[in-house]
Amino acid sequence: MRCIAIANQKGGAAKTTTTVNLAAALAEQARRVLVVDLDPQGNSTDWLGVVGAGRGVFEFLTGQASLADVTIGSTTANIDVVAATRALQGIERALASEVGSELTLRRKLRAPEAAGWDYMLIDTPPTLGILTLNGLTAARELIVPVETHVLALQGVAQLIETFIAVRERLNPELALAGVVACRVDSRTRHSADVVERLRGTFKGTMYRTEIRENIRLAEAPSFRRPILQYDPRSSGAADYRALAAEVLAQETDDKTSLRAAD
Numbered sequence: 001m002r003c004i005a006i007a008n009q010k011g012g013a014a015k016t017t018t019t020v021n022l023a024a025a026l027a028e029q030a031r032r033v034l035v036v037d038l039d040p041q042g043n044s045t046d047w048l049g050v051v052g053a054g055r056g057v058f059e060f061l062t063g064q065a066s067l068a069d070v071t072i073g074s075t076t077a078n079i080d081v082v083a084a085t086r087a088l089q090g091i092e093r094a095l096a097s098e099v100g101s102e103l104t105l106r107r108k109l110r111a112p113e114a115a116g117w118d119y120m121l122i123d124t125p126p127t128l129g130i131l132t133l134n135g136l137t138a139a140r141e142l143i144v145p146v147e148t149h150v151l152a153l154q155g156v157a158q159l160i161e162t163f164i165a166v167r168e169r170l171n172p173e174l175a176l177a178g179v180v181a182c183r184v185d186s187r188t189r190h191s192a193d194v195v196e197r198l199r200g201t202f203k204g205t206m207y208r209t210e211i212r213e214n215i216r217l218a219e220a221p222s223f224r225r226p227i228l229q230y231d232p233r234s235s236g237a238a239d240y241r242a243l244a245a246e247v248l249a250q251e252t253d254d255k256t257s258l259r260a261a262d
């Protein structure tokens with residue numbers, strides 16, 4: 001199984017949009033995907049049509065429920081969800097007394113039942129708090145969506161520092177799978193400039209696919225369907241299929257070479 005965290009502490013960077021629609025595009029290619037929603041906002045949970053989950057990430061992390069107990073089928077074939085419920089807002093307090101609380105998710109996922117999927121995609125909140133650190137520590141790979149706006153570049157630099165710190169102190173195996181430019185608006189020079197700067201910095205660790213600005217992607221959550229179902233012919237669907245193809249092509253990559261590339 002490939003375990004990939006989708007992270008960027010900047011709010012609105014397209015983490016959730018990337019998690020849900022990459023999951024759907026991988027599922028379309030017959031991969032079984034588990035989406036773990038570490039964001040108390042629960043946007044991925046809602047978008048994937050999981051309503052009224054009684055238990056989720058909180059109960060799993062606090063040892064009140066097993067992975068099987070909290071895994072819920074979504075409205076999309078091949079995608080299961082571990083939901084963010086309202087209780088997740090209190091996770092900081094719940095884990096405060098635990099030694100090594102950044103490692104909780106990693107430890108729990110070692111259970112043999114975690115082997116039932118081809119991909120685990122972990123959506124993370126817009127902070128560098130305990131939940132994001134749990135995601136980065138449990139994952140083997142990191143995908144960083146970046147909104148193509150100049151204000152986003154600073155945030156990426158900060159995230160890379162966190163990535164390096166996590167690798168040094170908590171999870172030496174973490175590899176940067178790639179940075180993906182999101183909300184690219186080909187009509188503006190500004191957007192193209194930002195993409196160019198990102199490519200200059202990240203070179204081979206940037207996905208070739210650019211996710212274009214597409215209103216259909218913004219509409220899809222209201223219908224609780226990934227873009228591939230909501231509007232399969234939209235540019236958003238095409239872009240996330242292209243991103244999935246690149247991610248699938250990495251299946252054979254040696255993770256140490258992913259590390260060397262960053």
Ligand SMILES: Nc1ncnc2c1ncn2[C@@H]1O[C@H](COP(=O)(O)OP(=O)(O)OP(=O)(O)O)[C@@H](O)[C@H]1O
Pocket residue numbers: 010011012013014015016017018039041043124125126182183184211212213214215217218219236
């Ligand atoms: N390619 C796109 N085209 C149009 N709108 C987009 C695109 N990608 C994301 N959005 C919109 O941008 C906003 C932020 O996206 P999203 O919720 O995925 O970001 P996020 O990083 O998960 O945010 P948060 O930090 O709050 O979790 C949403 O309103 C979403 O619909």
Ligand SMILES: [Mg+2]
Pocket residue numbers: 015016017039043124
């Ligand atoms: Mg989100």
